[in-house]
Amino acid sequence: xxxxxxxxxxxxxxxxxxxxxxxxxxxxxxxxxxxxxxxxxxxxxxxxxxxxxxxxxxxxxxxxxxxxxxxxxxxxxxxxxxxxxxxxxxxxxxxxxxxxxxxxxxxxxxxxxxxxxxxxxxxxxxxxxxxxxxxxxxxxxxxxxxxxxxxxxxxxxxxxxxxxxxxxxxxxxxxxxxxxxxxxxxxxxxxxxxxxxxxxxxxxxxxxxxxxxxxxxxxxxxxxxxxxxxxxxxxxxxxxxxxxxxxxxxxxxxxxxxxxxxxxxxxxxxxxxxxxxxxxxxxxxxxxxx
Amino acid sequence: xxxxxxxxxxxxxxxxxxxxxxxxxxxxxxxxxxxxxxxxxxxxxxxxxxxxxxxxxxxxxxxxxxxxxxxxxxxxxxxxxxxxxxxxxxxxxxxxxxxxxxxxxxxxxxxxxxxxxxxxxxxxxxxxxxxxxxxxxxxxxxxxxxxxxxxxxxxxxxxxxxxxxxxxxxxxxxxxxxxxxxxxxxxxxxxxxxxxxxxxxxxxxxxxxxxxxxxxxxxxxxxxxxxxxxxxxxxxxxxxxxxxxxxxxxxxxxxxxxxxxxxxxxxxxxxxxxxxxxxxxxxxxxxxxxxxxxxxxxxxxxxxxxxxxxxxxxxxxxxxxxxxxxxxxxxxxxxxxxxxxxxxxxxxxxxxxxxxxxxxxxxxxxxxxxxxxxxxxxxxxxxxxxxxxxxxxxxxxxx
Numbered sequence: 001x002x003x004x005x006x007x008x009x010x011x012x013x014x015x016x017x018x019x020x021x022x023x024x025x026x027x028x029x030x031x032x033x034x035x036x037x038x039x040x041x042x043x044x045x046x047x048x049x050x051x052x053x054x055x056x057x058x059x060x061x062x063x064x065x066x067x068x069x070x071x072x073x074x075x076x077x078x079x080x081x082x083x084x085x086x087x088x089x090x091x092x093x094x095x096x097x098x099x100x101x102x103x104x105x106x107x108x109x110x111x112x113x114x115x116x117x118x119x120x121x122x123x124x125x126x127x128x129x130x131x132x133x134x135x136x137x138x139x140x141x142x143x144x145x146x147x148x149x150x151x152x153x154x155x156x157x158x159x160x161x162x163x164x165x166x167x168x169x170x171x172x173x174x175x176x177x178x179x180x181x182x183x184x185x186x187x188x189x190x191x192x193x194x195x196x197x198x199x200x201x202x203x204x205x206x207x208x209x210x211x212x213x214x215x216x217x218x219x220x221x222x223x224x225x226x227x228x229x230x231x232x233x234x235x236x237x238x239x240x241x242x243x244x245x246x247x248x249x250x251x252x253x254x255x256x257x258x259x260x261x262x263x264x265x266x267x268x269x270x271x272x273x274x275x276x277x278x279x280x281x282x283x284x285x286x287x288x289x290x
Numbered sequence: 291x292x293x294x295x296x297x298x299x300x301x302x303x304x305x306x307x308x309x310x311x312x313x314x315x316x317x318x319x320x321x322x323x324x325x326x327x328x329x330x331x332x333x334x335x336x337x338x339x340x341x342x343x344x345x346x347x348x349x350x351x352x353x354x355x356x357x358x359x360x361x362x363x364x365x366x367x368x369x370x371x372x373x374x375x376x377x378x379x380x381x382x383x384x385x386x387x388x389x390x391x392x393x394x395x396x397x398x399x400x401x402x403x404x405x406x407x408x409x410x411x412x413x414x415x416x417x418x419x420x421x422x423x424x425x426x427x428x429x430x431x432x433x434x435x436x437x438x439x440x441x442x443x444x445x446x447x448x449x450x451x452x453x454x455x456x457x458x459x460x461x462x463x464x465x466x467x468x469x470x471x472x473x474x475x476x477x478x479x480x481x482x483x484x485x486x487x488x489x490x491x492x493x494x495x496x497x498x499x500x501x502x503x504x505x506x507x508x509x510x511x512x513x514x515x516x517x518x519x520x521x522x523x524x525x526x527x528x529x530x531x532x533x534x535x536x537x538x539x540x541x542x543x544x545x546x547x548x549x550x551x552x553x554x555x556x557x558x559x560x561x562x563x564x565x566x567x568x569x570x571x572x573x574x575x576x577x578x579x580x581x582x583x584x585x586x587x588x589x590x591x592x593x594x595x596x597x598x599x600x601x602x603x604x605x606x607x608x609x610x611x612x613x614x615x616x617x618x619x620x621x622x623x624x625x626x627x628x629x630x631x632x633x634x635x636x637x638x639x640x641x642x643x644x645x646x647x648x649x650x651x652x653x654x655x656x657x658x659x660x661x662x663x664x665x666x667x668x669x670x671x672x673x674x675x676x677x678x679x680x681x682x683x684x685x686x687x688x689x
Contacts (some may be wrong), residue, residue, distance in 0.1 A: 003511035006536075010503045017500060115332045117524045119557035136535055209500055210524050210557050213332075218498040250504040259494055259505055260466060 015246020031190020231283025444476020585646025
């Protein structure tokens, strides 16, 4: 019985990682209606920037803030320089750019910062006797940070005019332009915010899984699954989906199918959900008139 | 009689000619040798190995070469990418016409050219990978490994457990690929029938798994008091930390692949790793025990003269020096017959060759039915600051 609870707690802790990355996916999807495959690699790059700042002597939270701002700027620049010319191109062309970005970020990160595994500091206290070892203080802290980001994202889209304008720009660019929304800048803003959220996720994930240029490649897969499960247009759904994938994965690995097939089982459950609720458990079904 | 004599003379001449013609890559003054190395890409840290070897043969050439011939080691970059290894290896064999390939690095990369080289009957000497399969002399008579294989290492840990704690309850975590399974098979070799009794739980993880927490929690629940960790550096660090954090205190064994202080123990927390046992065969330049060791002094002198500025704490330089020294021995033994057949013959007839940078007592041994040159290790325990060697040298099973 104790082992079962231990697996569930450990699954929630891992799920927190997926949830934070899933939030970044929701952000970019809400703003552009694309899923950015390079999201994970961009977040990893940001995390290296944070590490460089910390090693240069910046206090943690100052480095944290600076990294978010720099990442935001990188996101905006990528949209302006790379995605802007693709605005009228078919979706497949954008996918090509995303995959190109993924490879470029991965190689550049390795080239600048080396491929060796590095430890990343945690802002939370380091005691191993916390909660009887069921979850580390950092895992609890990172989960709280994810929840704070969730509240901010939710509030931003729900209660601010800018958030509303961004949703409108993604949903119907032509009408938005007609009512005076600067659609181009809304997309750039969406990219910037997604990159910033990704940076936060990277900085929260790195102390748990350690930092290397491919840190996010596995995580992005699970985060994507979590976002789809909960609903990719719903921040709360994506976070719950992320936690759910973490717990399902652990229980399946420990008791049902063993560690080799745990990802497969998690994906099967997701497919099953999507067959019956294509928009995800918490997603809204959007009906557009043709 | 006269005709017979002529025939004999002609035959001898013919043979002699055939012999000279059958020494590709070899001239009166030079031996051309090929090599692929990951000088770029994700495994570029291992490029140090190739650089040390090129430098070693520069030293040999400065001393006059081997049997009057200079060594020309053409070491090229494959970026640890198998398709590139194929391209570069073909270039070296077909355009440059090298005599043989030496110490190419990486299991996936060398696997990609193994069939090609064996088909062409080009020796693939002393590949720089720990996979066990390089000792398969029946199917690949032109390929030979070098370092103690992962399987041999697994055997040695299992032997130690059987000897010191025969009633241990063992837990094993391994990467679900050839690397992890080699270790797993090594442990099985030794436990044999007792496997079911000795091993409380074995579990694998995938390289795509973000964390291995689920596996560690499951292993703890098995009630094991001994844990064997056959994981690559990132996962090894995660496992060591998690084991400590959940208040589990088994006797841990850690693959030699993941003993880096900088890449594994520091990220995991050096105090969380205290007591972990691993095995090694190369003298570590940071170990004060070797301060007055002649072998290490010679190595340091070599580093100062031929690799100025290189990081002397990087064991890859010591490794490269050792393999190059082994090759120099093989080429010396070949004498003037540098045909591919004879090079392979000499490489598979090494008896108790001492390499001064190997822990004393560990020797290189090969035979036509043993393509595993190194099969011994000495164990070492992490004390929070360094790896402390202890106990006798332990030998693994044969191939």
